[in-house]
Amino acid sequence: MSDLPPIDISAIPESQREAVLAVLRENKSLKQETTGLQTKTSELEVLVKRLEHLIAELKNATHGKRSEKLSEDERQLAFEDLEVAVAEVETQQVEQTPSEARPRKAARRNRGNLPAGLPRVERVVEPQSLSCPCGCGEMHRIGEDRTERLDIIPAQLRVIVTVRPKYACRSCAEGITQAPAPAHLIEGALPTEGAIAHVLVSKFSAHLPLYRQSQILARSGIDIHRSTLADWVGTAAFHL
Incomplete structure (x- = not known):
């Protein structure tokens, strides 16, 4: 037709x-x-x-x-x-x-998973206008509705910069004084002890292989080969 x-x-x-x-x-x-x-x-x-x-x-x-x-x-x-x-x-x-035809869906929330100790960021959403529609002035706050949702911030990578100032006397030439460098688990290496602990926990507790950890770091712009991570794990295992 x-x-x-x-x-x-x-x-x-x-x-x-x-x-x-x-x-x-x-x-x-x-x-x-x-x-x-x-x-x-x-x-x-x-x-x-x-x-x-x-x-x-x-x-x-x-x-x-x-x-x-x-x-x-x-x-x-x-x-x-x-x-x-x-x-x-x-x-x-x-x-x-x-x-308008959607059935009300029961919320699948577990408030027990949002402990009181978690930091909370409040975002107040105000109406576009507080003027009363009848024109009698500004409306007053009589209450509020609160909803809580779980937010996750991805692991933050940062660089710890250790600064050791050098001091010298202007009146004599007795030399220069400077604080000794802090002891590191892997001397002269890139990672802090916190970074090594993270790699260890991810590998042995979360079962995340080192090559996958290397890929995750690469997405953040950190190029660390799997073999380097293996060196960190081996050194930490010896000390443990």
Whole structure:
């Protein structure tokens, strides 16, 4: 029917034109809805295939022949991928639903994970205008709503500069005095003791290999080869 020529409205009797125009508008609206549904259907098909793949991987990880060979980390990764996919589908469904028709979603918060000792940065969001709509003056503050969200600042790299001033007497030539250099775990090397501790904890506690730590540092503009990190770890291991 899409190959048919457009309808000449002028050829239709005036008494019937409004009804024909109404039919045409309804037909156009249905076509738009159909196109939208086809797009949503395609997106849902992709998500369904992804979920089916993840479920199959999860079944293989828990019940397959190789399940006894899988480590706990590998099983946890399978669960994580599935949870990520489910959250993605839920978010897509919410975003595609009109705001007025969205069901109220229970907040997934755990206040126990936000201890009172954490530093808090307050950001006060004021209305654009405090003038009363009735024109009787400025409104007064009667309360407030507070929400807390967890913020994470990436690890900060910094340079510790040790300055040792030199002093000399203007009246005699008895020499120069200067404080001795502080003792370092690796004399003459680049890292502080805090940097070495970070590398050790990341490797042995967080199971982050040295080559990955080298890549992470490179993203911050610090070029330190894996072999250099290995030297740090070996020296620290000896002292420990």
